Amino acid sequence: MSDMNLTGPWPGPEGLIPEPPKNAADANGHTRNYLDSILIEERIIDAIEPDLHFDLWGKSFASPIMMPAFSHLNKVGENGRTPMEEYAQAAKELQVVNWVGMEPDDEFEKIAAVGAKTGRIIKPFKDKQEIYRQIDKAHECGAIAVGIDIDHVFGKDGKYDIVDGIELGSVTCEDLKNYVNYSKVPFVAKGVLSVTDALKCKEAGVDAIFISHHHGRMPFAIQPLAILPQIKKVLAGTGMMIFVDCHIDDGYDAYKALALGADAVSVGRGILPGLLKEGTEGVIKKVNKMNEQLSELMGYTNVHNVNEFDPSVLYIYGHQFEKE
Numbered sequence: 258m259s260d261m262n263l264t265g266p267w268p269g270p271e272g273l274i275p276e277p278p279k280n281a282a283d284a285n286g287h288t289r290n291y292l293d294s295i296l297i298e299e300r301i302i303d304a305i306e307p308d309l310h311f312d313l314w315g316k317s318f319a320s321p322i323m324m325p326a327f328s329h330l331n332k333v334g335e336n337g338r339t340p341m342e343e344y345a346q347a348a349k350e351l352q353v354v355n356w357v358g359m360e361p362d363d364e365f366e367k368i369a370a371v372g373a374k375t376g377r378i379i380k381p382f383k384d385k386q387e388i389y390r391q392i393d394k395a396h397e398c399g400a401i402a403v404g405i406d407i408d409h410v411f412g413k414d415g416k417y418d419i420v421d422g423i424e425l426g427s428v429t430c431e432d433l434k435n436y437v438n439y440s441k442v443p444f445v446a447k448g449v450l451s452v453t454d455a456l457k458c459k460e461a462g463v464d465a466i467f468i469s470h471h472h473g474r475m476p477f478a479i480q481p482l483a484i485l486p487q488i489k490k491v492l493a494g495t496g497m498m499i500f501v502d503c504h505i506d507d508g509y510d511a512y513k514a515l516a517l518g519a520d521a522v523s524v525g526r527g528i529l530p531g532l533l534k535e536g537t538e539g540v541i542k543k544v545n546k547m548n549e550q551l552s553e554l555m556g557y558t559n560v561h562n563v564n565e566f567d568p569s570v571l572y573i574y575g576h577q578f579e580k581e
């Protein structure tokens with residue numbers, strides 16, 4: 258067990274520890290309810306123990322459950338490591354994809370040095386040169402992918418947001434094309450929540466999208482799984498990877514997202530209790546449990562590996578999802 262002692266003040270930005278939704282505009286509550294409303298039929302005949310291996314961009318991973326694109330968890334524990342480094346270590350040991358959000362270059366360097374296969378999600382800075390500079394740094398640190406959280410443009414006042422004193426700005430389809438062309442590694446757009454934006458990402462040639470509302474940045478945001486099937490349909494045959502996050506809190510949530518067409522999912526705030534209490538060990542325990550739950554449902558529905566999911570095992574309010 259790690260010797261982290263993070264019982265002091267929450268090391269991240271305020272308001273990010275999950276709590277019950279405060280009002281109808283809070284997308285987190287709707288997302289949790291939607292996930293919980295999806296039920297699953299059983300297909301037990303011919304079922305075998307499933308294989309969770311997941312291939313992405315020529316690399317092999319132990320599971321399609323990835324680490325979240327977190328940031329700001331930089332309060333150093335007693336072992337000299339930040340929670341960002343602790344979960345990167347977990348990703349390395351679990352052999353899963355590691356994502357990192359807004360981190361200054363020196364912090365990103367330290368996280369990348371842990372040795373997990375890591376992707377860097379850069380903020381949509383107003384100063385586009387900063388974005389190119391951070392892409393360069395990601396290349397230098399051996400990142401397996403880079404991207405932008407395209408859904409973090411506005412703040413609660415409806416103006417361009419300012420994070421850590423840095424101004425954010427608009428992201429155009431042309432910008433995305435430029436980043437795709439510039440990047441030497443796959444480029445990811447995080448925060449797609451419509452067919453319209455998915456098609457713009459396709460036009461820009463991005464390699465992957467995260468279907469996400471970024472823990473409810475937009476009021477009344479639609480649930481990622483409610484929009485996933487339509488996006489899956491319009492991206493069919495493009496080779497673009499589809500990732501999903503937001504309330505993927507256990508392996509059953511992961512199963513539902515994968516069955517509906519996600520190639521991989523990111524756990525998010527679900528790792529925080531374990532991460533802040535036990536560091537790497539807490540995250541490993543959490544993701545191992547999620548892998549077991551994913552395997553359990555794959556077993557009961559006769560899904561032998563991660564390429565064989567079928568949405569028609571799922572029902573919402575008695576309505577069966579269509580087979581692709």
Ligand SMILES: Cc1cc2nc3c(=O)[nH]c(=O)nc-3n(C[C@H](O)[C@H](O)[C@H](O)COP(=O)(O)O)c2cc1C
Pocket residue numbers: 269270273325326327328329330357358359360378406447469470471472502503504505506523524525526527
């Ligand atoms: C502490 C914290 C920091 C985050 N920082 C970033 C970030 O810098 N970039 C980003 O794209 N998303 C960031 N996110 C959003 C997550 O990547 C994710 O989209 C969101 O938490 C939804 O997943 P969840 O409901 O499972 O938590 C952050 C989330 C948390 C809790």
